[in-house]
Amino acid sequence: MQQELKIQNSLSRQKEVFKPIHEGRVGMYVCGPTVYSDVHLGNCRTFVSFDVIYRYLTYLGYKVRYVRNITDVGHLEGDTDIGGEDKISKKARLEQLEPMEVVQRYTVGFHDVMQVLNALPPSIEPRATQHIIEQIDMVQSILDNGYGYVENGSVYFDTNKFVKETDYYGKLSGRKVEDLMTETRDDLKNQSEKRHPSDFAIWIKASPEHIMRWQSPWSVGFPGWHLECSAMSTKYLGQTFDIHGGGNDLKFPHHENEVAQNIGSCGHAPANYWLHTNMLLMNGKKMSKSDGNSITPEELFTGNNPNVSKGYSPMVLRFFMLQSHYGSTLDLTDVALLAAEKGYKRIMEANQTLQGLQHSGNGSASELDQRIQGQIAQVHIEMNDDFNTPKALAVLFDLATTINRLQGGQDKLSDVQPETLAQLQQVFQDFLFDVFGLKDETATGGGQGNADLMNGLMDIIIEVRKGAKETKDWPTADLIRNKLGEMGVQLKDGPEGTSWTRDI
């Protein structure tokens, strides 16, 4: 299984072979949320996507340092670098809370959602407010290098100078520098402190009523929005690292400005590979906090939202996301979720069947065996092609049919080598759980102790029903099946006996 991993690099707009800076290690930075309100599902898609990327890199044997920040200061409302109110501050004012209470509340909420979605915590989760010193240092470096200027206590990044002296600005977002320089939007006219419309604040002097403020060489103020990512990625991953990720709505201006800040302060572009996830849509439109077209994870799980007919399990949501590529938009609809729920159940039950298959020890290298071997390899090939989870999943579904045929006797285990079966069992476990990060909710839930109890109880019930069936006592047999069905436990009669699964 030695294929090369290829990833789509936003910087080159091409799929490139991934080569880490340090053999066997990967440094990855992903822009995390601004914690001023509940995460919505769109945010979750990005973090689930990078969770799978993180998991797969780890699966490949890389030692990954995954840094995902929490932005808790500096992110302004509105369309200007100054004049807009800090999002955290605004929320604090409206709810009469300390800014850090706001931050704490939504950070905890974010972590809870990440946990139910089974997203692994990052290696480091730095906060902007914990890195004010690093950010001030970076502003100073930018000033020292001549790429910034001070105006009335605020510091701005001089994009005009940066453009003249380097060829970086606009490269990532594919923007034409001339367009940026000749920006004439009405909104920008009143930003008199800036020398150019495309300049952006890296340090902002706090107005008297502004609650979050720190001492700096230029003013009592706070850092600009883009700065924290530059400062923290540099601190934890170095001046140049492997992968920088985020939602593609951050490409401009956030990421473009980040690149400028890094080069402006230390002369190096931050990341070799930029990965951008595409937007989650709802009703064909971008899911967005600001225009109200959004649904929270909570609402999706409970069904308490007009856009869904029922609640969906977090794992169904995760599976739904895996069925599309992270680089494509994904439209969230009720029927699509319904379909995902069935598909999720099918693959999980196939895995249960697979893990229960017992090999007698004698198996030939038949055509079937060869095909399974090929498909096992194919799963890896698909994932190595820019983390193509929908294609990898498609191969797993093909294998699910084979698994069910083996169980049903249409295919014979004697045509499968014991090692092949073992590999297949391993691949399903590895990919379903370790790489895709799914959990099997069709199986027994509620902790291991309860699982054992549940299994024991079900064995008894199935045994009793078997007795009823043998005496052709159909009313009793059906009563048991129907009552269990109402409780969310489905019985499946088969030639080998009766098995059961739980609804999700």
Added chain:
RNA sequence: GGUCGGGUGGCCGAGCGGCUAGGCAGUGGUCUGCAAAACCUCGUACGGCGGUUCGAAUCCGCUCCCGACCUCCA
């Protein structure tokens, strides 16, 4: 207005020059006490119009829609 990305069978969603994924729904079967599940079967889709090519959903041109970014959002 500028820049970028899309339009794929009933729905979702891969593919991105020939081998025409996958899931869900639907069809007709097998199995079953009945059902469910499972298995088998059927279903040739790529917005429109031209062009390049032996061959195009895939490349090029035009055109019509849709979305994203350009201003806060993952």
